[in-house]
Amino acid sequence: MSASSETKAEPGRRIQFAFTNEQEQFRSALRRFLNDKSPTTEVRRLMATAEGYDPAVWRQLSDELAIPGIHIPEQYGGAGFGMVELCIVTEELGRALFCGPYFSTAVLAANAILNAGSEAQKSNLLPAVASGARLATLAVTELNGNWDPAGIETVATPDAGGYRLDGVKSYVVDGHVADLLIVAARLPKTVGREGLALFTLSADANGVERRLLESMDPTRKLARIDFRGAHADLLGNLDTGAAPLIRTLDQAAIALANEMMGGAQAMLDSAVDYTKVRVQFGREIGSFQAIKHKCADMLLDVELSKSSAYCAAQACAVNDPEWPALACLAKAAASETYLHTAAECIQIHGGIGFTWDNDTHLWFKRAKSSEVFLGQPSYHRELLMQRWGV
C-alpha cells in the first residue's frame, strides 16, 4: 500500500482537497435548479410512473446546465470538464433524489464509450448522449448478480461483420427507457477476465426483450434485458479486453459514492432540523445528549466518507495511479455511511419516520439499493485489499 494522497500524478496536477470557486458556483446553480424542479412532490409523482422521469425537465437540465456531457470532451459535443464536475453533479442529484436517466446515460454509458470506443465511434455516439437527446445505459450484471466482470456469461458470437448476443442481463439501470444499449459480453469458449468486450446496439433491435423490474428504490428504475441472437457492434477492439469495462465500473463507483454522499447529507440535514422542532418531555429532543451525540456521530460519518468520495474523484481526475483503489475505498465508505445515516434519520423521526407520508423512506430506499448497486461494501473492501497488494 502506498500513501495515495502523496502520490504525484502528472506533473503539475495533484489531488486537490478543496473545490475551486467555479466548481462551487456550478454546484450552487445546479442545486437551485433541483430545488425548483425536483422537490419531493415531483420525486413521488415520477417514481410512480413506468418511465420514472420527466422528459421536459431532462431536456432543460441538458440544455441549460449541459450536465449529460459535463465530462465529455468538447470535440464530442460535451462541456469538456472532468470527473470532479461529474461527481458534483451526481452528489447534487443524489441530494435531491432526482428522478432521471443520468447515472445510466452520463456515468455508465458515456464513460464506457469514452474508455472503449474508437475515434469514429466516439464521434458518432457521444454528441447525442452529451446533448441529452439519446438515452443510453450499460448492461453488465446478470441474473447471478455478480459485479465482477469475470462472472459475465452473455456470449457474443462473431456473425456477418458484427456479433450476435445471447444471454440475460439484469439490474440494468434505466434499461427500460434507454435508446442505446452497451453490453458487456464474452467471446465464445472464454472464461474469467479473458475474451470480454463491450458491444453496442439499439434497444429496439430484433432479439432484444426488455422488462421493467419492480425495484425497491422506485426512483432508480432497473430492467432485465434478454438477448436472443441480437445483432450488435463491437465497441473499440478486442485487444483491450476487460480494461475499459473495469475502468468504467471504477469511475461509476466513484460517481455513485458522491451521489450517496449527497443523499447522506440530505438525511443528516433532515434529522438535525427535526431535532430542533420536535418537543418531548417539555424540551426540544435535540437538547438530549442521546440525540446530540447521535447527530454528532452522523456528521462525523458523513464528513469522513465525503472526504473519501471527493478524494477519489480528484485522484481519478488527475489520473493518480492509486485511483482505482480509492474507488473501492470510497464506494465501501459511502455505502455504509449513507445507509446508516438514513436509518438514523428514521430513528430520530420516531414513528412518523416509518410512515409512507414522511419523505425519509425515499432516501432510505435509495441508500439500501445503492449499498448493493455496483457491489456491496464487503466486495469493495476485498477489492481494495487486493489493489493495495495486501
Place this chain on the structure above:
Amino acid sequence: MSKVSEEQVRADVRAWLAANWDSEMSLVTWRNKLADSGWGMPQWPEAWYGRGLPVRLARVVEEEFAAVGAVSVAKSGVRLLAAATLLEHGSDPQKKNFLRRILTGEDTWCQLFSEPGSGSDLAGATTRADLNGDHWVVNGQKVWTTSAHHADHGLLLARTDWDAPKHEGLSYFVIDIKQPGVDVQPLKQMNGHASFNQVFFTDAIVPAENLVGGVGDGWKVAMTTLAHERRGADGLSTPSKRGTRVGRIHAEERAELETANQPYKWYPQRAGRVDLIIERARETGTNRDPHVRQEIAKLMILAKSAEWTARRARAAQQQGRPQGPEGSLGKLAASHVARACAHVHTLITGAEAMLTGSGSPREGIIAEILVSVPATSIAGGTDEIQRNIISERVLGLPKEPRFDTGPFRNVRRN
C-alpha cells in the same frame, strides 16, 4: 505595525544570523541574543522580545533559521501557552519577570487546571486561593499535570469567590512550584508509564502581584491558554533534523528536548499505530484470513478518510474560506481510528495479545498500543464532550438544561 516586505525581512534575518549564529555558543547565551534581537519570536510585539511581524513573515524567519540550522527559542511543553497568556493578560512586571526565561528555556512551566473533581467540567475547580494581606494562600489538588516534577512555575486556576456563579468565581495565578506548600507526586497510568503528576497544595503561597488579569477573570484568562493549546501554541512549526547537527549548542538542545519529550514516548501507541497494521498482518499470515482482510479494510478506510478530512479542512483554510464542519471533527475521528486500530491489532495478534513486555510482539509495542488507546478518547476533552461541542456549535442543537447556576457554594459537586 509598519509594512515590511518579505524580501526585507529575509535580508535582515540573514544578515543578523551571519553576524551572530555560532553553534559553539551556550544555549542560554544564544537564546538571550534571540530575545534581545526579537528574531526568536518575530511575531511577538517589539516591546516584548519580538519584532511585531505578521505570522506569514515569521515563517520566513523560521525558514532562514532552518536554512543555516540555527536553534530556536525554547518551545517545548506549555511554556509558549504561558507566554501567550501573559502577553495577552499579564501585567508589565509579570512579562518582565517571566517571558525572557521562558524563551531561554531556563524556566519550565506546567498547567494546573484539571482536578480530580473537575475533569470535563473544568470551571468546577475547587482548589481555593484566599487573600491574606499581600499574598494568596492556596489549598487543594490538581491532576494530569505534565512536567510538574521539574517545573519552576505553574499556571494555576483557583476559586477565589464561592458566592459568585461557577465561571465568575475563578482567578488565574502564576505559582512557584518549588516551595514547601507544593507537593508533586507522579501519577502512574494503566499502561505503566507515569507521564503526569498530581499536585497537592497545602497553604502554598502566591504573591499578590502574580494574579494574572483581575480577581474573577480566571475563566476568561484560562480560555486564552486553551485557545493557544488548540492552535498549537504559536501557529509555527518547530524545525526538525536536530539529531545530526554537531556543536555544543545542538547537544544542549537535544538534552533539553529529551527531558521535555520524556512524558510523550507512548503517544504514538496511544493513537493506535495504524502504520503497523499491514506489516503485522503479513508477518502473522493473518492477511490471508478473509475476516481479518475485511477488518483491515474498514480500519484503513476510516484512517484514510480521517486524514483526508484534515486535509480538506487545511485546504479550505488556505483558500480563506470559513471553516466548515470538517474542521471540528479531528479529535473525535482520531478516537475512532485509535479504537479501530486496537481492535485490528488484537485480531492480528491473537493469543499473544495476552502478553506484555519485551518478550511480546514487537518488543511490547503491540501490548502498549492495547493499553494506551483508551487515553485517546479522554485526554484533551472526552469524546462525549466533543460530541456536545460538535452538536451545539456546528449543528446548532439546543443546549441541555443546566443545574450549576447561582452561587457556586450551592452547586452539587464531587
